[in-house]
Amino acid sequence: MLRAIFNCGDEATTTEIRDMTGLSNSQVAYRREKLREYGLIDVRTGEPTGSRTPPKCHSLTPSAQSHIEAGLFDLYNPPVTSDVEQLSSQVNHLRDRIDELDETITLLEERLQRLQSTLNLRVGNHAEVHEATDGEKIVNVITELQATLADIQEEVTELDERKKDKFLR
Incomplete structure (x- = not known):
């Protein structure tokens, strides 16, 4: 008033x-x-x-x-300029924080892709393992993977023997 x-x-x-x-x-x-x-x-x-x-x-x-x-x-x-400056500072801080969060999200996405690749290399198709909903399915997938691994080991052993035979001849 x-x-x-x-x-x-x-x-x-x-x-x-x-x-x-x-x-x-x-x-x-x-x-x-x-x-x-x-x-x-x-x-x-x-x-x-x-x-x-x-x-x-x-x-x-x-x-x-x-x-x-x-x-x-x-x-x-108080002078409006101080309010505007304060709001501008807060907006800049929020923009910086958004940029930091964007970088973090990008790093996490890259990390997730690397983990999925590693999982595929070690276990096989992770979708098959992921789809398994009970212990029996998981056991079946692991058994199949073990059998595949055993076959690969046999092939490697066989190739090593052929290599030795060729070398010794």
Whole structure:
């Protein structure tokens, strides 16, 4: 309310205050009494216009003017630039965090692909193992893999023997 009076040239009617602040008549009346108690405003009856009740005119006291000059409004409304700078800093921090998370996701995806490749090399088709839902299926897959491994070992042994035979001839 003080700011509204100040913005009207140090004097404002109740209607002007309501228009500038959005306060109701009762809210203006309550604040008027509090500001009068604190010695920050004086109130007088304005000039009557027709048959209407004359408006109340609110004016700043010298005490209010000195408080305003000392920075009273700055206490309640810090400069907008600091808010903008703070928001800009927060946005930049969030963008940096998003970039970090993107990098982490990329690294995790690469790691998952390497693990899947390793699994395929060691176990075979991981989809078959993954599809197994009970112990019997898992045992069957492992048994098949062991049999395949045994066959490969036999072939390697056989190739080694052929190689020796060829070399000794």
